[in-house]
Amino acid sequence: MVEPIVIDGQRAWLKQYGKGSRAMALGLLNFVAHRFQLDALRPPPHRGGDAAREVEARRLGELQAQGVNVPDVIGSGHAALVIGENGSSFNTCLREADDAGRDRLVMAAMRALAEAHSRGAYFGQPLPRNLTWDGERVGFIDFEEDPLEVMDLAEAQARDWLMFGYGVAKYYADRPDCLQAMMAEAIGTVQAPVREHVHAVSGRLQRLARVCMKLGRSARTLAHSIFIAHGATTMGVLMVVGLCMDFFADGELDILQLFC
Numbered sequence: 001m002v003e004p005i006v007i008d009g010q011r012a013w014l015k016q017y018g019k020g021s022r023a024m025a026l027g028l029l030n031f032v033a034h035r036f037q038l039d040a041l042r043p044p045p046h047r048g049g050d051a052a053r054e055v056e057a058r059r060l061g062e063l064q065a066q067g068v069n070v071p072d073v074i075g076s077g078h079a080a081l082v083i084g085e086n087g088s089s090f091n092t093c094l095r096e097a098d099d100a101g102r103d104r105l106v107m108a109a110m111r112a113l114a115e116a117h118s119r120g121a122y123f124g125q126p127l128p129r130n131l132t133w134d135g136e137r138v139g140f141i142d143f144e145e146d147p148l149e150v151m152d153l154a155e156a157q158a159r160d161w162l163m164f165g166y167g168v169a170k171y172y173a174d175r176p177d178c179l180q181a182m183m184a185e186a187i188g189t190v191q192a193p194v195r196e197h198v199h200a201v202s203g204r205l206q207r208l209a210r211v212c213m214k215l216g217r218s219a220r221t222l223a224h225s226i227f228i229a230h231g232a233t234t235m236g237v238l239m240v241v242g243l244c245m246d247f248f249a250d251g252e253l254d255i256l257q258l259f260c
């Protein structure tokens, strides 16, 4: 649970970590990721309580040392952290912006992602709701999972691009070409192994989608069962669900056009 609080007149955030049980959903996603060699989508362990707090505090410290715009840790307690205000919700900013403003925000976020990656940083879940915007800079929050526990750095950075692309795609339903062009520009600057992972994973997902198509009804049932597991979701699960829904909606994986 996360709630805004005020300390000495300054806005801050109290984050309390609940229990970390998502074994079923994580097991299912792990199986799918293994089966289809979607290494960058392998789910990191989802811990709860003090273990989750420790991961988040450590990751915030690492990212800050790498010069990434993340909030300060102001205090900590049993299964809880107090962190500084990092800006408005990027999601809200995207929703409220016009097309030109949205393009500026997305381009700024992709530049921030690429720049952080060039310093060796990685995020895990850089979805619009885990990004912030203070009017000048894109910031990053929410680090209670650490992808490096289950993959290497290039895979973790590839995962960031896949997550980000998935997260912003819904704002570009009418202008996918525009998002593709911006993504191509930003991703052109990142290291070759990262680009190759993004390409490989998105390519394998296309094959998975074709397999699902042949399976027909049972594939829908699988999508539904993943949806049920969504109750205990990680963004990784959401992403697979989202890709399934994207595919089942019109028989095409529009999102993948971004990476090909």
Ligand SMILES: Nc1ncnc2c1ncn2[C@@H]1O[C@H](COP(=O)(O)OP(=O)(O)O)[C@@H](O)[C@H]1O
Residues within 6 Å of the ligand: 001, 002, 013, 015, 071, 083, 084, 085, 086, 087, 088, 089, 129, 130, 132, 141, 142, 143
């Ligand atoms: N430091 C922060 N600065 C600004 N907004 C924050 C901050 N921490 C949390 N929030 C807000 O609270 C929401 C939930 O926080 P988050 O750390 O993403 O927790 P969860 O693990 O529940 O997703 C975010 O989407 C954001 O809107």
Ligand SMILES: [Mg+2]
Residues within 6 Å of the ligand: 129, 130, 142
């Ligand atoms: Mg979050």
